[in-house]
Amino acid sequence: MPSSGCSPVAPWRVISLxxxxxxxxxxxxxxxxxxxxRNRKRLLAAAGDVFDAQGLDASVADVARAAGVxxxxxxxxxxxxxxxxxxxxxxVLEATIEMARESANRADGTxxxxxxxxxxxxxxxxxxxxxxxxxxxxxxxxTARSLIGELLADAQRQHKVRHDLTGTDxxxxxxxxxxxxxxxxxxxxxxxxxxxxxxLAGIRPSSEDLAHRxxxxxxxxxxxxxx
Amino acid sequence: MPSSGCSPVAPWRVISLxxxxxxxxxxxxxxxxxxxxRNRKRLLAAAGDVFDAQGLDASVADVARAAGVxxxxxxxxxxxxxxxxxxxxxxVLEATIEMARESANRADGTxxxxxxxxxxxxxxxxxxxxxxxxxxxxxxxxTARSLIGELLADAQRQHKVRHDLTGTDxxxxxxxxxxxxxxxxxxxxxxxxxxxxxxLAGIRPSSEDLAHRxxxxxxxxxxxxxx
DNA sequence: AGTGAAACGGAACGGAGACTCCGCTTGGCT
DNA sequence: AGCCAAGCGGAGTCTCCGTTCCGTTTCACT
Numbered sequence: 001m002p003s004s005g006c007s008p009v010a011p012w013r014v015i016s017l018x019x020x021x022x023x024x025x026x027x028x029x030x031x032x033x034x035x036x037x038r039n040r041k042r043l044l045a046a047a048g049d050v051f052d053a054q055g056l057d058a059s060v061a062d063v064a065r066a067a068g069v070x071x072x073x074x075x076x077x078x079x080x081x082x083x084x085x086x087x088x089x090x091x092v093l094e095a096t097i098e099m100a101r102e103s104a105n106r107a108d109g110t111x112x113x114x115x116x117x118x119x120x121x122x123x124x125x126x127x128x129x130x131x132x133x134x135x136x137x138x139x140x141x142x143t144a145r146s147l148i149g150e151l152l153a154d155a156q157r158q159h160k161v162r163h164d165l166t167g168t169d170x171x172x173x174x175x176x177x178x179x180x181x182x183x184x185x186x187x188x189x190x191x192x193x194x195x196x197x198x199x200l201a202g203i204r205p206s207s208e209d210l211a212h213r214x215x216x217x218x219x220x221x222x223x224x225x226x227x
Numbered sequence: 228m229p230s231s232g233c234s235p236v237a238p239w240r241v242i243s244l245x246x247x248x249x250x251x252x253x254x255x256x257x258x259x260x261x262x263x264x265r266n267r268k269r270l271l272a273a274a275g276d277v278f279d280a281q282g283l284d285a286s287v288a289d290v291a292r293a294a295g296v297x298x299x300x301x302x303x304x305x306x307x308x309x310x311x312x313x314x315x316x317x318x319v320l321e322a323t324i325e326m327a328r329e330s331a332n333r334a335d336g337t338x339x340x341x342x343x344x345x346x347x348x349x350x351x352x353x354x355x356x357x358x359x360x361x362x363x364x365x366x367x368x369x370t371a372r373s374l375i376g377e378l379l380a381d382a383q384r385q386h387k388v389r390h391d392l393t394g395t396d397x398x399x400x401x402x403x404x405x406x407x408x409x410x411x412x413x414x415x416x417x418x419x420x421x422x423x424x425x426x427l428a429g430i431r432p433s434s435e436d437l438a439h440r441x442x443x444x445x446x447x448x449x450x451x452x453x454x
Numbered sequence: 455a456g457t458g459a460a461a462c463g464g465a466a467c468g469g470a471g472a473c474t475c476c477g478c479t480t481g482g483c484t
Numbered sequence: 485a486g487c488c489a490a491g492c493g494g495a496g497t498c499t500c501c502g503t504t505c506c507g508t509t510t511c512a513c514t
Binding site: 134162165169172173175176178179180182183184186187188190191193194195197198199200201202203206210211212213214215216219220222223226 | 361396399413418420426438441442450
Binding site: 260291 | 491493494
């Protein structure tokens with residue numbers, strides 16, 4: 001069947017799938033059909049809306065309805081509800097990592113605070129998947145952590161934050177903001193800003209050290225496993 | 228039917244029910260039969276254990292089994308799962324209020340920090356009902372808030388905490404600790420202490436005010452309504 | 455235009471869990 | 485001792501929700 005005399009473009013060729021299937025497994029994968037790709041985007045957008053509004057307990061049927069597709073479509077694209085949530089988490093983590101990279105460009109010691117303010121704002125704008133944000137997607141979480149570690153080190157070099165602060169402290173700080181966002185978003189959507197003010201005041205240099213020992217990295221890793 | 232010639236002690240008399248039925252409605256109520264009172268205590272204890280271990284998603288059947296009673300017994304004592312949780316919340320809030328009163332006796336400005344450390348420790352020891360702690364039982368929550376307000380005022384008078392801190396800030400602070408307890412209890416049950424260290428550092432007097440406006444009392448009240 | 459693999463919709467399934475019902479038991483009173 | 489309201493256990497009901505199945509439709513390639 002040599003139609004045009006050459007077949008350099010086999011039907012199974014792999015070309016820039018990252019745009020269409022950001023979560024594709026490492027095996028050979030076909031690009032999605034146009035309608036399928038469109039529905040995948042709709043589903044993710046709808047899931048974000050629905051979970052933002054109702055929390056992760058919202059039913060997948062609600063998501064499918066909001067996306068204007070049937071259950072079958074949803075489940076062909078995301079094999080379980082968890083996979084759907086993971087995809088949302090993936091997006092938020094990706095954005096968070098990007099923000100950490102941008103803040104790192106400052107290198108004047110203000111990157112950490114800049115990052116904390118921006119990433120908190122982003123999370124406040126995407127509250128739906130917050131409960132799962134730091135309990136999944138091990139690799140991205142670790143990437144984020146190491147970037148945050150760099151931001152922290154820089155801030156400490158420039159004497160912008162207390163010397164006894166650790167990376168795990170900063171992680172807890174972010175979880176703390178997440179908790180406030182979750183608790184207050186319905187009636188005081190910007191309350192986290194005030195809370196972050198207090199936290200930032202708490203991490204500034206001080207003559208007296210924090211009274212208790214920090215959490216170890218290993219302990220936080222354990223949360224990822226059986227979160 | 229005058230059996231003993233007098234009936235000063237009618238079967239419906241109301242005597243010191245608070246011990247047996249702390250949540251009894253304001254209407255006329257009989258004391259519980261001995262076995263019923265015993266089972267009520269067992270149920271509350273079991274519910275605490277089960278929810279502490281598995282979270283509020285644990286099934287009521289698990290609670291009944293842990294208490295060694297049947298479903299019927301559980302539901303005669305607590306008409307819904309929510310009522311059972313409310314009873315637990317009630318206990319924790321009661322203890323919290325008591326702690327606030329004790330701390331207030333200091334009146335040397337250290338009461339607030341003392342209260343925050345003790346109540347956090349107590350909550351960390353009873354994590355099961357934390358998600359509902361501040362969303363139910365309006366009256367007790369308001370009592371707690373006003374006591375906290377007094378602790379704060381005293382601390383500010385003695386220049387132990389920053390002058391621009393409000394009662395709502397302290398409330399958010401407690402919610403924040405709650406979030407950290409919930410997130411870390413499985414692998415780092417004392418992590419909240421370190422986090423509280425940071426928060427306490429953040430509320431100490433400072434030359435620069437917090438950047439954002441505090442949440443209003445009214446906003447926090449709204450959370451109680453439709454939590 | 456024709457074809458078939460991929461995708462679609464939504465009804466049906468299965469399991470989990472909150473809650474109810476009812477026949478049996480027991481504490482507390484006379 | 486005897487009565488009976490109160491209490492008890494736990495099987496059964498009902499609803500909700502994640503997931504699957506399958507007949508129909510649509511894309512994409514020839």
